[in-house]
Amino acid sequence: MKRIVMWLLGTITVVVLLFGYRTSLAGPMAATAVRSPTTPGTGGTADSRTVTGPSVDTRWGPVRVEVTISGGKVTAVTVPVYPDGNRKDQEINARALPILVQEALDAQSADVDMVSGATVTSEGYVESLQGALDEAGL
Amino acid sequence: MTTRYVEHVMGLPISLALRGAHTADGRARAAWAEVVESLRRVDRVFSTYRPDSFVSRLGRGEVDVADCPAEVAEVLALGELAERRSDGAFRVRRDGVGLDPSGVVKGWAAERAAVHLEALQDTDFCLSAGGDLLCRTLDPDADPWRIGIEDPHDPTRLVAVVPVFTGAVATSGAAHRGQHVVDARTGRPPTAVASVTVVTASLTWADIDATTAYALDRDAASWLSGQPGRRGLVVWSDATTTRV
Numbered sequence: 001m002k003r004i005v006m007w008l009l010g011t012i013t014v015v016v017l018l019f020g021y022r023t024s025l026a027g028p029m030a031a032t033a034v035r036s037p038t039t040p041g042t043g044g045t046a047d048s049r050t051v052t053g054p055s056v057d058t059r060w061g062p063v064r065v066e067v068t069i070s071g072g073k074v075t076a077v078t079v080p081v082y083p084d085g086n087r088k089d090q091e092i093n094a095r096a097l098p099i100l101v102q103e104a105l106d107a108q109s110a111d112v113d114m115v116s117g118a119t120v121t122s123e124g125y126v127e128s129l130q131g132a133l134d135e136a137g138l
Numbered sequence: 139m140t141t142r143y144v145e146h147v148m149g150l151p152i153s154l155a156l157r158g159a160h161t162a163d164g165r166a167r168a169a170w171a172e173v174v175e176s177l178r179r180v181d182r183v184f185s186t187y188r189p190d191s192f193v194s195r196l197g198r199g200e201v202d203v204a205d206c207p208a209e210v211a212e213v214l215a216l217g218e219l220a221e222r223r224s225d226g227a228f229r230v231r232r233d234g235v236g237l238d239p240s241g242v243v244k245g246w247a248a249e250r251a252a253v254h255l256e257a258l259q260d261t262d263f264c265l266s267a268g269g270d271l272l273c274r275t276l277d278p279d280a281d282p283w284r285i286g287i288e289d290p291h292d293p294t295r296l297v298a299v300v301p302v303f304t305g306a307v308a309t310s311g312a313a314h315r316g317q318h319v320v321d322a323r324t325g326r327p328p329t330a331v332a333s334v335t336v337v338t339a340s341l342t343w344a345d346i347d348a349t350t351a352y353a354l355d356r357d358a359a360s361w362l363s364g365q366p367g368r369r370g371l372v373v374w375s376d377a378t379t380t381r382v
Contacts, residue, residue, distance in 0.1 A: 053203035053211035063215040065203060072199035074237045077230065079218045095275070095303040096337050097282060099371050101379055110286055110296050113140070113155055117269040117288030118311030118333055125151040129288060129296070130266065134153050137142040 047071055143170050147177040148185065150244070150268035158277060159260035166261070172254035173265065180247040183207055186238050197237035216342065217242045221322075224350040224361075229322035241319075245270050245308055245345025252341075270308040270348075272341040290333035290373050297379065298335075298371055306341035310334050310348035311373075321353045328355035329375060336362065336370040343368075 048070035055064045068076035115130045125131045141161035143154040152174065160166040183206070185191045192206040203211055217230030217239050230239045248267035255263040256274065264273040264283045273283040282301035289297040290311045300307060310319060311333030320327050334351040336344045347368055351358040359372045359380040372380045 051202040051204055053206075053214075054208055056208040056212045056215075058212045058215075063212055065211045065214045065218070067196070067203045067214065069199040069202070074197055074199065074231060077214045077218050079215045096305045096369070097301040097303075099287070099298050099300040099335075099337070099369065099381055101298045101371065101381055110284070110299050112284045112286035112296065112299060114153065114264050114266045114271050114283065115269065115286045115288055115296070116266075116271060116300075116307045116309040116335055117293060118290060118309055120151055120269045122146040122149050122151055125146070128151075129286065129294065130151065130153055130269065134142050134144045134151075137140060137155070 048075070050076075141166070145174045147174060148181040148244075148247075148267075149187075151266075152177060152248075152268075153266040154255070155264045155283075156255075156258070157262045157280070158258075160258045161261065165258060169254045169258050173251040176251040176254065177247055177267070180209070180243065180250070183209060184213065184239060184243045184247075186240060193237060193239060213239050213242050213246060216246060216346070220346045220350060223365075224354070226323050227321045227353045228346065228350045241349050242342070242346060244268065245306070246342040248272060249306070249341040270306070270341060270345050272306045273302045273304060275303040287335050287371060288333070291377055297373055300335075300337055300371075302337065305337060305339050306344040307335060307337050308341065308344035308348040309336075310345075310352040319349055319353050321355065328352055328358075330356040331358045332373045332375050332377075334358050334362065334370060334372050336368055338368045 048068065050066055050068045053065045053067065055062050063079065066078045067074055112133070115128070115133065120128045120130055139161065140155050140157045145152050154170060154173065156166055182188070183191055184193045186194060188194060192201065192210055195201045196203065196206060196210065203214065214230065220228045220242060221230070228241065230242060231237050244267055248265060248270060249272055252265050252272050255265060260276060262275045262277060262280060264271060269288070271285065275282065282303045285300045285302055285307050286296040287298040287300065287309065289295045331352055334348045336348040336351065338344045338347070347362065347365060351362045351372070354361050359382055362368055362370050362372070362382045368382070370382045372382065374380070
């Protein structure tokens with residue numbers, strides 16, 4: 001019974017994700033479709049130029065970027081080609097249970113495998129909860 | 139039985155937990171070595187601390203994006219997409235700072251490195267890059283990975299636990315490194331929000347969305363709840379929490 005509930009939760013998450021991913025991509029794609037591409041060498045003034053990168057296959061589909069360099073600095077990044085959002089995302093799925101918010105817990109009593117927190121640097125690691133967990137498990 | 143590995147790359151602790159068929163044998167160790175090497179390669183290309191990295195040279199206008207490894211175009215595209223989704227709160231370029239795609243690179247790099255773990259048959263993994271992590275569970279009878287969410291007001295304690303079978307968890311906040319995220323439109327760091335944790339399928343997007351929601355400060359929870367497929371936890375400066 002419990003397994004069925006979990007499976008259902010997982011399935012719902014997947015459906016929401018597929019839907020959500022398309023939605024999150026639809027806006028930018030529509031916005032970029034009207035943008036006219038700048039050809040290298042033709043755009044900009046003497047010290048400003050726009051360079052188009054190669055088409056890159058990502059797990060979200062093909063991507064191409066244009067970078068404008070002005071006065072020796074990157075001043076703009078545009079993306080004339082976005083992934084269409086429906087190629088590989090069928091493979092992506094998440095299965096997680098609801099977050100359990102509790103009164104402050106210590107890591108030992110909570111019996112956790114890993115800790116997610118604001119970026120732990122290598123310097124702070126030894127004193128961190130993650131450091132303590134790894135130390136105990138190594 | 140879980141086997142753990144730790145290395146430091148990009149100034150971050152990289153922690154791995156494996157359970158299942160391959161945890162401490164040659165295949166497991168080889169996969170772990172590939173993970174670490176993948177992250178080191180990313181660091182050599184993207185580090186803003188290395189003046190000779192492609193991103194540093196691109197930022198100074200010394201090379202074009204076409205001269206860089208293809209991953210640079212991919213990351214810049216992700217940064218641009220993140221900027222649009224956040225109405226400009228999230229940016230990989232800022233006045234006075236220049237090109238800094240670090241806000242995109244960490245989760246993306248860890249997710250990319252994890253493909254070497256996905257190749258391990260009948261093995262579950264949980265890979266953390268400085269507190270942003272990706273889990274996989276293949277065994278239908280296995281328990282979920284239990285992920286503790288650090289209390290931003292007391293990093294020696296946890297504020298919540300999220301059980302994850304398969305998926306990503308990323309947290310953005312000011313703890314450890316001090317204040318490093320600002321709303322790119324105002325240049326101001328958040329004051330109302332202490333940390334944002336995002337749970338979703340992709341670690342790339344969990345990381346980007348945690349940073350975006352954190353930069354949006356008092357709008358963190360409302361913005362996150364408008365992003366389909368994301369769940370998360372916002373811890374406010376007054377120690378109250380909102381579950382999304």
